[in-house]
Amino acid sequence: MKVVKFGGSSLASGEQIEKVFQIVTSDPKRKVIVVSAPGKRYPTDDKVTDLLIRCAERCLLKFDPLKLYEQVIERYASIARELLLPNELMTEIELDLLGRLNGDKGNPEQFIDRMKASGEDNHAKLVAAYFREQGVEAHYINPKDAGLLVSPNAGNAQVLPESYEQLYSLRQQSGILIFPGFFGYSTAGEVYTFSRSGSDVTGSILSSALKVDLYENFTDVDAVYSVNPFIVSHPKEIKELTYREMRELSYAGFTVLHDEALVPAFKAGIPVQIKNTNNPSAEGTRIVSERAHTNGPVIGIASDNGFCSLYVSKYLMNREVGFGRKLLAILENFGLSYEHIPSGIDDISIILRENQFDSVIEKKIKLQIEAELHTDEVIFEHGLALIMVVGEGMRHNIGTTARASKALANADVNIEMINQGSSEVSMMFGVKEVDEKRAVQALYNEFFAPVIV
Amino acid sequence: MKVVKFGGSSLASGEQIEKVFQIVTSDPKRKVIVVSAPGKRYPTDDKVTDLLIRCAERCLLKFDPLKLYEQVIERYASIARELLLPNELMTEIELDLLGRLNGDKGNPEQFIDRMKASGEDNHAKLVAAYFREQGVEAHYINPKDAGLLVSPNAGNAQVLPESYEQLYSLRQQSGILIFPGFFGYSTAGEVYTFSRSGSDVTGSILSSALKVDLYENFTDVDAVYSVNPFIVSHPKEIKELTYREMRELSYAGFTVLHDEALVPAFKAGIPVQIKNTNNPSAEGTRIVSERAHTNGPVIGIASDNGFCSLYVSKYLMNREVGFGRKLLAILENFGLSYEHIPSGIDDISIILRENQFDSVIEKKIKLQIEAELHTDEVIFEHGLALIMVVGEGMRHNIGTTARASKALANADVNIEMINQGSSEVSMMFGVKEVDEKRAVQALYNEFFAPVIV
Structure with missing residues (x-):
């Protein structure tokens, strides 16, 4: 059995939904289909979810939401016309959305969640209707009936443990199950949405709960690339990578899947296959717990910029128990999270994302560190890029560091x-931002370019 | 003007003190001489300081200290005979030591400090007497009269700031000043000793207070070597290194000078010259604030073993503000200090010295981390060696990392x-202990071996 999730662009038009139908029905193991709200049909198009948020916000501000309401309805209507769906479907969707619009606004955040969630919820009904029109047994599944319970945190709901057992009974249901992504219900019966990429979360939860063989995640790329295609043209595709590799790569700019979304599948050890709705015959990329062979030490190279380093030195720092902890506590008090802490004997650097603070906070931090820790030097250095060289088993491949640093x-x-030295699957280099592109290209050439004899 | 400090082995016998006399009088700038207690004359010999500690401890336990007392006196007496010093000197030393032995024992630790300090104090009197016998104007300086004030911390006294101004007036005194190392007086007038290598501390304080041109530190090696001579035979000598380089090297096994001892000289920017009493014509090693030329990227390679790594992994650790700080706080609660913290995205390693804890504490730490931080994995890995490759400006020498890792x-x-990436003057590699020697040799060959064309 497979759980199959389709992203917004895979479901943005009737034509796309026809592709989805072909994909689903071509494999009888594709039993549970998680759908997103209609996404963009072209680069400047609106996502239905964004329209719904704006519509909800206008309501809360007591402005007339009619225009936005009509835009949303028209997105479904145009798909329904394209797919020749019965009129009752559009009536059902309109009534649902009007009901939400006129619902209780006492908790504004929950109201927004309720509006947002309609994007997936109504689209799941539409997709199920289309499947049935094609003569296939397909059922829209209401997450409330199925028992997908979540914590009442608007925009950041967490699945409740009891959901898994309840959802397991979906296995017994006949036909293809069309499940709306992105949200669940609180025990009080109210809608709450997951954080961004919430449909990935739903798919991951269902995969785990139903103990499926595979979680297929259809998006609009053929595969995960070994390096950013904007930096290296026509890079190698990755056939298989581990959760850890994906997580290391996604840290520095790889954004195919929202990594938090994968936690339930990851914990249940279920492989995830990334595939392209627009080119389903492409093999795609498989994300697994463990990989049989490594195909060389490096599987991918990622980079990200916008980092800075906070350098602190103090003679005999090394002898001071608690110095590092106190330094981190100061940053924590400013609400800052750090990325890495390379350290010397009498000095320590803390790598931070620059977008967390401005020059005023920077000055305050500097003063507080000097005052509380009696340091010799406190220096912020900006404009740093981090490059991750990622591959399982790299740590025990003698010479990888030498190759990378020579390149x-x-x-x-x-x-x-x-x-x-902490992660066994990655090596991180900090370089100046101006060197980032050149550095990534050099590393790609070292580890991926075919050797010409 | 120079402050010149001689270590215990440089003053262990009459023959050695004759060498010291030649060294001091060969340069009129050698004004202030800091002396240690008589050290070992041969490998199995006792240091006077150790005899004094045992003698004091026996007293406190109400055992008869006579035998140890006589051993101490005999050390001075044998030197006095060798140097043909007048009898009154030995009478003075005996009376001094008896006075201490019979003194107040209400504060046992302060009593031990008082006994320990006599090693340097009486030896300074002896050395001054010898200088005078040779017809040179030389004065024993009592640290109390000179104003060397310290905090009342037995075995770990800290110099009080007002000492510096008071000691400055020693510049006005005529003749050669023989100053006992290792101790000072509290404002209540009691003796307290510095931590280990305390004579180095005294020399460093005097250098700073008297604003001298140079602090000469005479020991029993020709120079600081670029690598441990037990690992590489006949290694290159270091002519000049910076405080920072010395500190980085001393971290991993280089023990020529106690680095804490150098703080006062370091802060006053006074260069330190390490020289050999037994080969004073050898140039020695100069420790400075800044170095004019670098002589290649690497100046020394040091290594130390007995480290372990505590590896902690947790999926999405990276998103958890405060994770690192909480982890360090747990270790701090166990009284452990860490060395370094290499980190990945979802994992972090903490490098610790193994001698800080045993397997029982290890288990407790593991359990506490798992319980409080809900981690996926907590693993201790033992038998790690750290290798420091040290050199000013190395950070900006493109290719040093590549050379080191290739080697x-x-x-x-x-x-x-x-x-x-934190220290600009070092690069640290962690290797398994079994690889330590081979690794250091490979790095030495890479950076120091002459290239044979």
Whole structure:
């Protein structure tokens, strides 16, 4: 049995839904289909979810939401016309959305969640109707009836443990099950949505709950690439990568899947297959717990910029028990989270994302560190990029570091920082932002370019 | 003007003190001489300080200290005979030591400090007497009269700030000043000693207070070596290194000077010259604030073993503000200090010295981390060695990392950890202890061996 999730662009038009139908019905194991709200048909198009949020916000501000309401309805209506769906469907969707619009607004955040969730909920009804029109047994599944219970946190609901057992009984249901992504119900019966990429979360929860063989995640790329295609043209596709590799890569700019979404599937050890709705014959990328063979030490290279380093030095720092902890506590008090902590004997650097603070906070942090920790030097250095070189088993591949650092040296890139030794599957280099692109290209050429004899 | 400090082995016998006399009088700038207690004359010999500690402890236990007392006196007496010093000197030393032995024992730790300090104090009197016998104007300086004030912490006294101004007036005194190392007086007038290598501390304080041009530290090696001579035979000597380089090297096994001892000289920017009493014509090693030329990227390679790594992984750790701080707080509660913290995205390693805890504490730590931080994995890995590759300006020398890691790869050494990017003057590699020697040799050959064309 498979859970199959389709993203917004895979369901943005009638034509796309026809593709989805072909994909689902071509494999009898594709039993549970998780649908997103209609996404963009072209780059400047609106996502239905965004329209719904704006519509809800206008309501709360007591402005007339009619125009936005009509835009939403027209998105469904145009798909319904394209797919020749019966009129009753559109009536049902209109009544549902009007009911939500006129519902209780005492809890504004919950009201917004209720509006947002309609995007997936109504689209699941539409998709189920289309499947039935094609003569296939298909049922819209109401997450409330199915028992998908969540915590009452608007925009950041967490699945409740009891959901898993309840959802398991979906296995007994006949036909294809069309399940709306993105939301669940609180024990009080109210709608709450997951955080962004919430349909991925739903798919992951269902995969785990139903103990399926595979979670297929259809999106609009053929595969996860080994490097950013904007930096290296026509990069190698990754056939298989582990959860850990994906997580390391997604940290530094790879955004195919929202990594938090994968936790339930990850914990249940269910493989995830990323595939392309628009090119379903492409093999795609499989995300697994463990990989049989490594195909060389490196599977992917990712990079991200916008980092800075906070350098603190103090003679004999090394002898001071608690110094690092106190330093981190100061940053925590400013609400800052850090990324990495390369340390020397009498100095320590803390790598932070720059977008967390401005120059005023920077000055305050500097003063507080100097005052409380009696440091010799406190220096912020901006404009740092981090490059992750990722691959299972890399740690025990003698010489990988030498190859990587030689490639950077040959490309005239100075290594500002190396962080290696905790993760077995990655090696991190800090370089100046101006060197980022050149550094990634050099590393890609070292580990991926075919050797020409 | 120079402050010149001689270590215990440089003053262990009459023959050694004759050498000291030659050294001091050969340079009129050698004004202030800091002396240690008589050290070992041969490997199995006792240091006077150790005899004094045992003697004091026997007193406190109400055992007869006579035998140890006589051993101490005999050490001075044998030197006095060798140097043909007048009898009154030995009478003075005997009376001093008897006075201490019979003194107040209400504060046992302060009593031990008082006994320990006599080693330097009486030896300074002896050395001054010898200088005078040779017809040179030389004065024993009593640290109390000179104003060397310290905090009343037995075995770990800290110099009080007002000492510096008071000690400055020693510049006005005529002749050569023989100053006992290792101790000062509290404002209540009681003796307290510095921590280990306390004579180095006294020399460093005097250098700073008297604003001298140079602090000469005479010991029994020709120079600081670029690598441990037990690992690489006949290694290159270091002519000049910076405080920072010395500190990084001393962290991993270089023990020529106690680094805490250098703080006062370091803060006053006074260069320190390490020289050999037994070979004073050897140039020695100069420790400075800044170095004019770098002589290649690497100045020294040091290594130390007995480290372990505590590996902690948790999916999405990276998103948890405060995770690292909480982890460090747990270790701090167990009284453990950490060395380094290489981190991945969802994992973090903490490098600790193994001698801080046993397997029972290890189990407790593991349980507490699992219980409080809800981690996926907590693993201790033992038998790690750290190798420091040290050199000013190394950070901005493109290719140093590549050379180092290539050398390790060629020697078939797997790099367990790299920590680079905080200190500008060092690069740290973690390797398994079994690989330590081979790794250091490979790095030495890479950076120091002459290239044979």
